[in-house]
Amino acid sequence: MAPITLTTPLATVFQAELAAVNFDAGWALKRNAKIKAFSDSKSSVEAIRSPKVKSNFVLSFKDNLCNAKDLVSLVWVKAHAGNPGNELADHFAKIVSSCSADMSVPVPYSYVKRVCKEFLMNEWNSYWKNSTTGKRTKEILPSSNLDLLISNKYVIYLFTNHGPFPAYLCRFKILNNPDCLCGELGDVDHYLASCMYTKDYHLLLPTGAARTH
Secondary structure, three states, X not given: OOOEEOOOOOOOHHHHHHHHHHHHHHHHHHHOOOEEEEEOOHHHHHHHHOOOXXXXXXXXXXXXXXXXXXXXXXXXXXXXXXXXXXXXXXXXXXXXXXHOOOOEEOOOHHHHHHHHHHHXXXXXXXXXXXXXXXHHHHHHOOOOOHHHOOOOHHHHHHHHOOOOOHHHHHXXXXXXXXXXXXXXXXXXXXXXXXXXXXXXXXXXXOOHHHHHO
């Protein structure tokens, strides 16, 4: 994926803070001047200090800081705490965001992850809505939802009407008769709501629109 610029909505605060620190290091090296850089991004400071970072974006900045190790010191300051220097930096950052030259940085992982998730969810929903199968399940789950992923096989039996029921097994010629021993159609709703042999376990089934809530 192509790089983005710090003035686009795709860039994160984390990236902007690291880019600023990297600029500080380059400025100090070029002029052989000692500076102290302050940042209110704790995640950026911790990423630079961490020996476990694998991001090439962060590692490239760490290399620059190592080259300027005797010239640059990095200090974290609390954001929005009334620190005059930090408030002034925030003020200029807002101005720069609308008029500065662009600086190319890699697309953040969080953005790539979000775009992929949105694409897959849209594809899933489109397939689900246009599919001609799963009518019963669609009455209960009209759209795809990651929060409703189910692994319990008994709940899946309930939602799909697929399971060890005569009506279902008869479709695949595993049984010759789709009826329950009581004489009614042996599907999941029958066993949950009306079968005389399972009356101790009966549930009150919702009707109509109530099934989708």
